[in-house]
Amino acid sequence: MKNLKDIKLYLLDMDGTIYLDNELFEGVLPFLEHIKSIGGRYIFLTNNSSKSVHAYIKKLEGLGIHATAEDFLTSVDATIPYLQKKAYQKIYALGTASFKEQLRDAGLPITDTLEEGIDCLCMGFDTELTFQKLEDACILLGKNVDYIATNPDWVCPTWYGSVPDCGSVAEMLFNATKRRPIFIGKPEPTMALLAMEKTGFSPAETAVIGDRLYTDIACGVNAGISSIFVLSGEGTMEDVAKSDVKPQFIYQNIKELLGDL
Numbered sequence: 001m002k003n004l005k006d007i008k009l010y011l012l013d014m015d016g017t018i019y020l021d022n023e024l025f026e027g028v029l030p031f032l033e034h035i036k037s038i039g040g041r042y043i044f045l046t047n048n049s050s051k052s053v054h055a056y057i058k059k060l061e062g063l064g065i066h067a068t069a070e071d072f073l074t075s076v077d078a079t080i081p082y083l084q085k086k087a088y089q090k091i092y093a094l095g096t097a098s099f100k101e102q103l104r105d106a107g108l109p110i111t112d113t114l115e116e117g118i119d120c121l122c123m124g125f126d127t128e129l130t131f132q133k134l135e136d137a138c139i140l141l142g143k144n145v146d147y148i149a150t151n152p153d154w155v156c157p158t159w160y161g162s163v164p165d166c167g168s169v170a171e172m173l174f175n176a177t178k179r180r181p182i183f184i185g186k187p188e189p190t191m192a193l194l195a196m197e198k199t200g201f202s203p204a205e206t207a208v209i210g211d212r213l214y215t216d217i218a219c220g221v222n223a224g225i226s227s228i229f230v231l232s233g234e235g236t237m238e239d240v241a242k243s244d245v246k247p248q249f250i251y252q253n254i255k256e257l258l259g260d261l
Helices: 026-038 053-062 077-087 097-105 131-142 167-178 191-199 211-225 238-244 256-257
Strands: 008-014 043-048 071-074 089-095 120-123 146-149 156-158 161-164 208-210 226-230 249-251
Touching: 008 156, 026 043, 026 208, 026 256, 043 191, 053 097, 071 077, 071 146, 071 191, 077 120, 077 146, 077 191, 089 131, 097 211, 120 131, 120 167, 131 167, 146 167, 156 191, 191 211, 208 211, 211 226, 226 256, 249 256
Parallel strands: 008 043, 008 208, 043 071, 089 120, 120 146, 208 226, 226 249
Antiparallel strands: 156 161
16 A cells, blocks of 8 residues: 555545535645645546636635636546547537536537537536426437536535436436436546646656545546545445445545644
């Protein structure tokens, strides 16, 4: 097992890992300061595609964390290059206004209405979901357009429990259309690999921290980096016992992890 003291680059999940809604977990600020003090770097790695990086910067500022765009990689960041390489004629974007804006800003041909020429359905975590969007998706999937989704998360944690995330909506659409999307975000290694490329740290110096085995920890395994599972969000020790995906380290929360550094 790798020594945590060798880790310099920390890839931090957000929801359920460093905060819930507007509550920053105890120990997060000292943990981030510790990373800086050892000459390390942290990148916020989130599958949540409902918000832009600018919105995350504003949210973290409100929680006492100063951040810039360079401190983030989202599932939308990983999805954009995939869509660009495919050179689609027209993409139906099923997601929030922020999600659609990010895709448009990247120069992608986005629409949110049924029209001729659509050859791809791209879905994100949609906190503005309507039945009309679901009906549009079913029509398009019935026409066999390509089907891409930013992330497979079943739920997004909140202070009162959880709400359905992109993976749950994809499952609902599967029940209606028998089609499943190509998922881009965690557990695929793309975001972790991009973070290492961006910062220059090696896999031996990198760890992912998250509260989900099937996305965060699996991403670490797939990218060949260390994985740290925290029990402050969705995941439980019962999940670890049942899952084939095993983290290298398990902590109750970031504060407990800091005590071992």
